[in-house]
Amino acid sequence: MPQTAHQASASPTAKSHSSQTTTYGTPLLPRQRVRDVLDICEAIHLDLLVQRLDARLVHFDPDRTVSIAHVDAMNTDDFEKFLAALFRIAGFEIDETRPGGDRGSVMFGTQFGKRVVIHAISESGSVAAAAVQDAISARNVYACDDAIVVTNAYFTRSATDLANAAGIALIDRVELQNYLDEYNLRITEAYQEVANPALA
Missing domain, CATH: 1.20.5 (Single alpha-helices involved in coiled-coils or other helix-helix interfaces)
Known part of the structure; x- marks a missing residue:
């Protein structure tokens, strides 16, 4: 039977497709x-x-680790700045510092939503009750929720008794060393991360 024009024109195309071979898995x-x-x-x-x-x-400065002897050698300004760094590592947001006269300096910060005044005292002798009274006054004047007195020395018995009665937290030389240990640990971890980026 003779092919129609449509069939005649379609046959070469169909034949062309059937003659093509496709290979799979050939790398580019x-x-x-x-x-x-x-x-x-x-x-x-x-x-x-x-x-x-x-x-x-x-x-990076590997000598940035700090001992209590380094703290003892700091002047008032350096002591204040270093304490601000310590408290930031401890989770405080330190946003303001003010001179505290002869009895140290005052820092203001926030932790867990509470406003905290921190009275910092660099001292070679014992810290008396007057420093605790300053913290009590600052807490009231600046409407803070909590107050902390921190020193590189020790507190007298009267200072400790007043702090306990007024709800003032005290950080003496022994407790400050714990903060230093945490600070130095962070420095060590930062050094290890820099020296061994594959382990970070």
Whole structure:
């Protein structure tokens, strides 16, 4: 039977499709070329890690660990700034400091939603009850929820008794050492992270 015009024109197309062969799994690039590209990417990645490590080590000072002897040698301003750093590590948001006259300085911060006044005293002798009374007054005047007196020395018995009666927290030389231990631990962890970025 003679083919129609439509059938005649469709046959070559159908024949062309049937003659094509499709191969699956053929790589777009030779395997060696892929390996070469991966090697280049790995080298670039390592270079970036080294550059980042170098940049961080430039600003790292391994001597930043602090002992209680270092604290004793600080002047009033340095003691205040260092305590602010310690309390920030402990979770406080320190937002203001004010001179406290002859009996140290005063810092204001927030922790767990409570406003706290921190009376900082760098002292070579014992801290008397007058310093605790200053903290009580500051708590009342500035409408703070809590008050802390911190020193690198020790408190007298009268200072401790007054603080207990008024609900004032005291941080003496022994407790300050605990804060220093936490601070130095953070410094050590930061050094390890910089020295071993793959472990971070």
